[in-house]
Amino acid sequence: MTRTWIPDTDAQKQDKTDYRTVKSWLNRYREAEKRYYLLSDRLAEAQEATRHITQSLSAAPGGSKDGQSLARAVEREEEAERRAYEQRAVCDRLFLEIKSALDRIQNEKAYTVLYKYYLDCLTWDRVAKDMNYSLRMVYVLRRKAMEELSL
Numbered sequence: 789m790t791r792t793w794i795p796d797t798d799a800q801k802q803d804k805t806d807y808r809t810v811k812s813w814l815n816r817y818r819e820a821e822k823r824y825y826l827l828s829d830r831l832a833e834a835q836e837a838t839r840h841i842t843q844s845l846s847a848a849p850g851g852s853k854d855g856q857s858l859a860r861a862v863e864r865e866e867e868a869e870r871r872a873y874e875q876r877a878v879c880d881r882l883f884l885e886i887k888s889a890l891d892r893i894q895n896e897k898a899y900t901v902l903y904k905y906y907l908d909c910l911t912w913d914r915v916a917k918d919m920n921y922s923l924r925m926v927y928v929l930r931r932k933a934m935e936e937l938s939l
Contacts, residue, residue, distance in 0.1 A: 810934045814906045817882040821909055824875040831868040838865050883907060889937060898933035901926055 838861040886906060893899040897919070904915045916926045 807931075807934055810937050814886060814902065814934075817879065817886050817906060818909055820875065820879045820882050824872065824879050827868065827872040827875050831865070831872045834861070834865040834868040837861050890933075893933050893936050895929070895932060895936070898929045898936070901929040902933045905930070 838858070841858050841861045887903075890899055890902055890907070893902070900919065901915055904910045904918060905912060910918070912923060912926055912930075916923045919926065921929075
């Protein structure tokens, strides 16, 4: 007897959203967090550059050729700070949106798996270790939880 395997991702269920769509939707927060940390690093670099220019100006009169290096450095710092704050707001909004969707998951263990990975931004290995499960079991719980979600 020959068995044929038909992937369930090809036949989309009527009342559920497919796995790839859910995964992509949940990953938005992780991606936003990465962008926030990148912008935070840029802000720290801009702040360091401003401090460096301030120290240079206070030690040696005359400063830059046009006298605007400190003003430009402060502008870059303010712009970096604005972008970082805007991205933090995006992260906060996405966190609440995704948490609200996850709150509808009935299976507590499956909920915890998705929460730790998508909102706490842990790796799958770390989630498994924290929950004292095998990686395979974590993937089973992930699949169950994602099947419960309807976006």
